[in-house]
Amino acid sequence: AQKITQTQPGMFVQEKEAVTLDCTYDTSDQSYGLFWYKQPSSGEMIFLIYQGSYDEQNATEGRYSLNFQKARKSANLVISASQLGDSAMYFCAMREGSGYSTLTFGKGTMLLVSP
Amino acid sequence: EAQVTQNPRYLITVTGKKLTVTCSQNMNHEYMSWYRQDPGLGLRQIYYSMNVEVTDKGDVPEGYKVSRKEKRNFPLILESPSPNQTSLYFCASSLRATGNTIYFGEGSWLTVV
Numbered sequence: 001a002q003k004i005t006q007t008q009p010g011m012f013v014q015e016k017e018a019v020t021l022d023c024t025y026d027t028s029d030q031s032y033g034l035f036w037y038k039q040p041s042s043g044e045m046i047f048l049i050y051q052g053s054y055d056e057q058n059a060t061e062g063r064y065s066l067n068f069q070k071a072r073k074s075a076n077l078v079i080s081a082s083q084l085g086d087s088a089m090y091f092c093a094m095r096e097g098s099g100y101s102t103l104t105f106g107k108g109t110m111l112l113v114s115p
Numbered sequence: 116e117a118q119v120t121q122n123p124r125y126l127i128t129v130t131g132k133k134l135t136v137t138c139s140q141n142m143n144h145e146y147m148s149w150y151r152q153d154p155g156l157g158l159r160q161i162y163y164s165m166n167v168e169v170t171d172k173g174d175v176p177e178g179y180k181v182s183r184k185e186k187r188n189f190p191l192i193l194e195s196p197s198p199n200q201t202s203l204y205f206c207a208s209s210l211r212a213t214g215n216t217i218y219f220g221e222g223s224w225l226t227v228v
Contacts (some may be wrong), residue, residue, distance in 0.1 A: 004157075033215050045158075045205060045219040052215070091157060095215070102148065102173065103207075103217065105157035 003027065004092050004106035011111050013082045020067070021077040021109045023092030029053075032096045034075040035103060036066065039089040048090075051075060082113045117142050121206050121220035128196055128227055136191045136223050138206030146212045147189040151175065151202040152222075158205065164189055165212045196227040 005024045013019040025034065036048040051059045051066045059066040067076040079086055089110050093103040119140045128134055140147065148163035150173075160173030164183040178200055180192040189208075193200060206220040 035215075035217070037219075043203060043222040043224070045222070047217070047219075050215055093158075102160055102163060103150075103158070105150075105159070107155055107157045 002106075003096075003104045004094055006092055006106035006109050008109045009107075011109055013111065013113055015084060015113055015115050016081050018078060018080045019082055019111065021079070021090050021092075021111065023075045023077065023106060025073050025075060025092075025094050027073075027094065027096050029097040032094055034066070034068070035093040035095070036064070036075075036077045037091045037093060038086075039091065039108070041088070045091075049077065079111075084113050084115065087111060087113045117218060119206055119208050119218045119220040121204070121223045123223060124221065125224045126226070128225070130197055130227055131195050134193050134196060134225075136193075136204055136206075136225070138189045138191065138208075138220060139187050140189075140206075140208040140218065141187065142208065142210070142218070143186065144208040144210050144214075144218075145186070146210070146214060147183070147206065147208045148173065149179070149181065149189070149191045150205045150207065151200075152205065153202050161191065161204075193225075196225075198227050201226050 032053045034051045038046040049061045049064045063080045065078045089108045091108045092106040122137045145166045149161040150158040152158045159175045162181040164170040204223045209217045
């Protein structure tokens with residue numbers, strides 16, 4: 001079974017609108033971390049936001065917020081006020097347990113922002 | 116400036132010709148790892164290292180070797196590259212093995228013909 005599932009291969013959004021990118025995860029560990037990365041066409045991986053499993057509040061970083069629903073094992077990324085520069089591939093990833101900094105990635109969602 | 120530096124960034128090589136992709140970090144990080152990214156598969160871990168002289172296999176180690184002789188460097192070695200190793204490779208590092216702040220290099224595009 002996949003540990004990280006991103007069900008949206010592609011998403012379209014208009015500039016200035018909000019968009020939610022879905023991510024569900026599967027782990028039996030109580031302690032884990034969830035990450036979102038952005039990959040523009042140039043290829044680099046840009047860290048966006050992190051949520052720890054014991055964090056009581058949803059993480060926020062500027063226009064990015066993480067809608068963390070632990071019981072449903074979902075960690076959706078919300079981008080508010082989309083910009084053209086947000087067009088990129090987005091990856092959800094998980095680090096399980098108190099173990100190593102090994103990330104398990106989903107297959108990604110391609111976001112296209114139109115004017 | 117905190118950096119993870121990979122070289123080369125782009126390489127086209129031929130089947131069977133040994134190559135090394137270097138990775139260097141300037142943050143005194145203990146933990147380093149290599150991932151490969153393939154279309155539709157996301158990133159998958161190849162090898163990781165918890166500290167100098169401590170390395171272990173990730174999910175897709177076949178066809179790769181690594182070494183960690185110094186803390187800052189973690190080279191990825193393809194002894195006899197094959198076309199199925201054509202991929203985008205990322206090196207990553209974090210302060211400790213349990214760190215949540217993980218830095219990625221800019222990626223190395225490797226094509227094996």
